[in-house]
Amino acid sequence: xxxxxxxPKFQVLKTGQSMTLQCAQDMNHNSMxxxxxxxxxxxxxxxxxxxxxxxxxxxxxxxxxxxxxNKREFSLRLESAAPSQTSVYFCASSTQANQPQHFGDGTRLxxx
Amino acid sequence: xxxxxxHPSTLSVQEGDSAVIKCTYSDSASNYFPWYKxxxxxxxxxxxDIRSNVGEKKDQRIAVTLNKTAxxxxxxxxxxxxxxxAVYFCAASFSSNDYKLSFGAGTTxxxxx
Numbered sequence: 001x002x003x004x005x006x007x008p009k010f011q012v013l014k015t016g017q018s019m020t021l022q023c024a025q026d027m028n029h030n031s032m033x034x035x036x037x038x039x040x041x042x043x044x045x046x047x048x049x050x051x052x053x054x055x056x057x058x059x060x061x062x063x064x065x066x067x068x069x070n071k072r073e074f075s076l077r078l079e080s081a082a083p084s085q086t087s088v089y090f091c092a093s094s095t096q097a098n099q100p101q102h103f104g105d106g107t108r109l110x111x112x
Numbered sequence: 113x114x115x116x117x118x119h120p121s122t123l124s125v126q127e128g129d130s131a132v133i134k135c136t137y138s139d140s141a142s143n144y145f146p147w148y149k150x151x152x153x154x155x156x157x158x159x160x161d162i163r164s165n166v167g168e169k170k171d172q173r174i175a176v177t178l179n180k181t182a183x184x185x186x187x188x189x190x191x192x193x194x195x196x197x198a199v200y201f202c203a204a205s206f207s208s209n210d211y212k213l214s215f216g217a218g219t220t221x222x223x224x225x
Contacts, residue, residue, distance in 0.1 A: 004155070031211060042118075042201055042215035043156070050211055058212065059113075090155050097210030098144040098163075103155030 004104035012110045013081045021076040023091030031094045032074035036087040081111045114139040114206045118216025131189040133219045141207030148201045192223045
């Protein structure tokens, strides 16, 4: 019963470095999401994938790219990390739109 | 797009008392309203959700009410227990895109023993 698994759990980067955050779900869900969580701002959607083979921008996509590798996996890439991208990143999945989203435990990313 | 405001930002209650968190939304066509509980170091966990065709929903000590006319919805926790201490988030769907949720800023609930 792993649910949504995110790796790594913690990461420190220097400005300008690149990084890929990994996410996998074992619930056979069609839709997957990437959010960032900053103090006092709730969760903001970065990108989502409605189904395998599709990806779309959320509220705050600038500076990020995503890949829906297969039905289980959805990765988030920072090509050139900036201090403003210091945050906690959460991956989630759901069966379809307007259905409960199940979250992983997050990746805590610091960019110096 | 959708904008969700959540109040209060912090809430301290005595064990056994009730806790109420309120959210307002801007998109009158939003139709899905989930509530999440987040414990320290963990991801958000869905605790209850409600759809626009329902005015109230209960699950044991937790209830959610929705007032579509006023565009607000509330979470009610009765008989609070120490394990209810956490951060709670409300969210509302975008009518223009069913995959998008807009989250409130969160309420930190502390239950005093």
